[in-house]
Amino acid sequence: MHIHFLDPYRPRTSPIHALDGRVKFVLVVAFILTASLTPVAAWPVYILLFALMLSVEILSGLGVGYVMSRALLALPFVLAAFPVIFTNGGTALFSLSIGSWTLIARAEGLSRFVSIALKSWLSVQAAIVMASSTPFPELLLAMRAVGIPRLLVGMFGLMWRYLFVLVDEALRLMRARSARSGQSSLAGARSGGSVLWRARVTGGMVGNLFLRAFERSDRIFVAMLSRGYDGEVRLLPLPPMTAVTWGALAVGLSLLSLLLSFGILFWG
Amino acid sequence: MHHSIEVDQLSFSYPDGHPALVGVSLHIAPGEKVALVGPNGAGKSTLILHLNGILTGQGRVTVCGLEVGEKTLGRVRAAVGLVFQNPDDQLFSPTVYEDVAFGPLYQGLGSEDVAACVTSALVAVSMQSYARRVSHHLSTGEKKRIAIATVLSMNPEVLVLDEPTAGLDPRARRGLIYLLRDLPVTMLVASHDLRMVSELIPRMVIMDEGRIVADGPTVTLMKDENLLEAHGLEKP
Numbered sequence: 001m002h003i004h005f006l007d008p009y010r011p012r013t014s015p016i017h018a019l020d021g022r023v024k025f026v027l028v029v030a031f032i033l034t035a036s037l038t039p040v041a042a043w044p045v046y047i048l049l050f051a052l053m054l055s056v057e058i059l060s061g062l063g064v065g066y067v068m069s070r071a072l073l074a075l076p077f078v079l080a081a082f083p084v085i086f087t088n089g090g091t092a093l094f095s096l097s098i099g100s101w102t103l104i105a106r107a108e109g110l111s112r113f114v115s116i117a118l119k120s121w122l123s124v125q126a127a128i129v130m131a132s133s134t135p136f137p138e139l140l141l142a143m144r145a146v147g148i149p150r151l152l153v154g155m156f157g158l159m160w161r162y163l164f165v166l167v168d169e170a171l172r173l174m175r176a177r178s179a180r181s182g183q184s185s186l187a188g189a190r191s192g193g194s195v196l197w198r199a200r201v202t203g204g205m206v207g208n209l210f211l212r213a214f215e216r217s218d219r220i221f222v223a224m225l226s227r228g229y230d231g232e233v234r235l236l237p238l239p240p241m242t243a244v245t246w247g248a249l250a251v252g253l254s255l256l257s258l259l260l261s262f263g264i265l266f267w268g
Numbered sequence: 269m270h271h272s273i274e275v276d277q278l279s280f281s282y283p284d285g286h287p288a289l290v291g292v293s294l295h296i297a298p299g300e301k302v303a304l305v306g307p308n309g310a311g312k313s314t315l316i317l318h319l320n321g322i323l324t325g326q327g328r329v330t331v332c333g334l335e336v337g338e339k340t341l342g343r344v345r346a347a348v349g350l351v352f353q354n355p356d357d358q359l360f361s362p363t364v365y366e367d368v369a370f371g372p373l374y375q376g377l378g379s380e381d382v383a384a385c386v387t388s389a390l391v392a393v394s395m396q397s398y399a400r401r402v403s404h405h406l407s408t409g410e411k412k413r414i415a416i417a418t419v420l421s422m423n424p425e426v427l428v429l430d431e432p433t434a435g436l437d438p439r440a441r442r443g444l445i446y447l448l449r450d451l452p453v454t455m456l457v458a459s460h461d462l463r464m465v466s467e468l469i470p471r472m473v474i475m476d477e478g479r480i481v482a483d484g485p486t487v488t489l490m491k492d493e494n495l496l497e498a499h500g501l502e503k504p
Contacts, residue, residue, distance in 0.1 A: 172357040177370075179320055182346025182422055184375035191342055191376050201370065205360040211404055212356070 007164075008131040016060035016129065020245040021138030022145045027252040028130045029146075032123040034256045041111045042267035046118050048259055053125050060133050067128050074124040081116040085109040136160050145238055158220075166213055173205050272298045272426050272454040273319060273331055280314060280325030288314040289325060290478040296454060298425070303465040303486065304458040306475035307500030312458040313353075315475070316428050319456070320348040332425045346375060349419030349453075353430040355411035359403035364395070364414050367403055371422035389421035393447060409440025413447070426454045433461045463504040466490050474499055 011017070016024075031049075038045050057067045090108030097103075130139070140160075143153045183191040192198070221229075273296040280289040288311045296302050304312050317323040321336045321344055329336040332347040352358050361367040365386060372385040390396045393413040398406070403414060412432065419427065432448065433441045441464070448455065449468055459465055465472060465486060472489050474482040476499040482489055489495065493503050 169357075172352070172354070173360050175317075175322055176350075176352050176357045177360065179322060179345060179350040179352075180371040180418065180422065181342070181374050182344075182371060183342030184346060184377060185343065186377070189376035191374060193374050193376065197373065201361065204362050204366070207362070208360050208404065 009135050010132045012061040014061040017133045021134045022142040023245055023249045024130050025142035028126045030256045031126045034260045035119045035122050038263040039267040040115045042263040045263035049122055062132050067125055070128050071124045074120050078117045078120055081113055085113045271295050276328040278325050278327035288478050298454055301455040301469045303469040303472045310475040311478040312475055320345045320350055346422055347425045349424030349427045351415050351429040355415040358415040364401050364403050365399040368417050368421045385421040389417040392420050393417045408435050428456045430458050433464050
C-alpha cells in the first residue's frame with residue numbers, strides 16, 4: 001500500500017497546469033510579495049488581488065471550493081496577529097474585561113488585523129494553486145532556475161522522495177500495532193491498557209521511526225557514493241524558456257507591480 | 269465445531285479501483301496448516317489483512333467462530349496472530365520484552381500473567397535469553413523469531429504468516445521451518461518459498477489476480493508443472 005494522498009498535485013488539463021513551473025513559481029512569490037507590501041486597509045487592491053486569484057482558480061479547473069477550503073488551514077496562524085486589534089491607536093470600538101484587565105479594541109487595530117488575515121489568506125491560496133497544478137519535480141526545477149542553492153534544492157527533493165516512504169513505514173507500524181490490539185476472552189480484563197502505557201508505546205514507535213529514518217539516510221548516502229556522488233550536486237540542464245513563457249511572466253509581473261504601485265500611491 | 273477460518277465470496281478493491289480480491293472462498297479446519305502461494309500482486313497479503321479486519325471487503329469472513337466486524341474486532345485480533353513480512357514493522361518497542369508483552373498488556377492481563385505469556389512465547393521460539401535486548405539491533409533471523417513470539421504471547425488460535433522465510437540465511441530458514449513445524453496451531457502461510465511449502469505444509473492454495481485458482485494437497489499440485497508455470501511459480 002502506498003500513500004499518494006499527501007501529494008497536493010492534482011492532474012488536470014488547464015492553462016494554469018500547462019504554464020511553465022518557473023513562471024508559476026516566480027509569479028506566486030511576486031503575488032505573495034505584492035500582497036504583503038500592499039498598505040493596510042487598501043481594500044480595493046485586496047479585492048483586485050482576490051479577483052485575480054479567483055480567476056486563476058477557475059482557470060485551473062481545481063475548483064474554487066477546493067482551494068478555499070484548503071486555504072482555511074492558514075486560519076490558526078492568523079490568530080497570531082489577533083493582539084494587534086488591541087495594541088494600535090485610533091478610535092475605541094469596544095472593550096473586553098478579563099478579570100482586572102481591560103482590553104480596548106480600536107478601529108485602526110481592527111483594520112490592520114483584517115488586512116493581515118486577508119493578505120495571508122490570499123497568499124496561501126496562491127501557494128495552494130501552485131502546488132496543486134505543478135508536479136513537484138517541476139517546482140524543484142523552478143527553485144533551481146531562480147538561483148536557490150543546488151544543495152538546498154537537492155535536500156528538498158530528497159525530503160519529498162522519502163517523506164512518502166516514511167509515512168508508509170509509519171502506517172505499517174500502526175497496522176502491526178492494531179493487529180496485536182486484541183481483547184482477552186477472560187472476564188474482567190479491560191483491553192487498551194493505561195493512557196501512560198499507550199503513550200510509552202507510541203513514544204517507542206516514534207523513536208523507532210527516527211532510528212530507521214536515520215539509518216536509511218546512511219544507506220541512501222552510501223548508495224549515492226557508490227554511484228559516484230562526490231558532494232557536488234550535478235543536475236540536468238534547464239529546458240529553454242519559450243517566447244510564450246516569457247510573455248506570461250512579463251504580463252503577470254507587470255500586472256502585479258501595477259496593483260502594488262496603485263496600492264502604495266493611494267493608501268501608502 | 270466451527271472452522272478456524274471461513275472466507276465466503278470475499279471481494280475487495282483498493283481505493284484507486286484496482287480489484288485485489290474477486291470472490292475468494294477459503295475454509296481451513298482447526299489445526300490445519302495451509303500454504304498460500306502465487307505471484308507478486310496476486311492478493312495474498314490483501315487476503316491476510318482481511319482475516320483480522322484490518323481491511324474489510326464485501327463478503328463474509330469468520331475466524332474461530334467470530335464473524336469479523338466492528339464489534340468482534342478486539343476478539344478477532346486476539347484470536348488471529350498476524351506475523352508481517354517485515355519484522356521491523358512488527359517490532360516497535362524499545363526492547364524485545366516490551367514488544368512481546370504488547371499483546372497481553374493491551375488485553376489487560378495482570379503483570380504475572382503477562383510475564384508468563386512472554387516467557388512461554390520466547391521459549392517457544394527459543395529466544396529466552398533475548399528478553400532484555402534491543403529489538404533494533406537483532407539480525408533478520410532473530411527479528412523474525414521475535415516477531416513470531418510477539419503474536420504467540422497472545423495465545424492465538426490461528427497463526428498467519430506473510431513470507432516467513434524471506435531474507436533469511438539457510439540456517440535461520442531451517443530453524444524457522446522446524447519452529448513452524450512444531451507449533452501446534454492452525455496456520456496459514458503466504459510464501460514464495462515452495463521448497464519450504466512442500467516440506468512443511470500439506471495443503472496448498474494458489475492465488476492469481478485476486479482469485480483462488482487451485483486448492484488441494486501440496487504433493488498433487490506441486491506435480492502439475494503447467495499449473496505452477498501458468499501462475500508464475502516454479503517447481504522446487
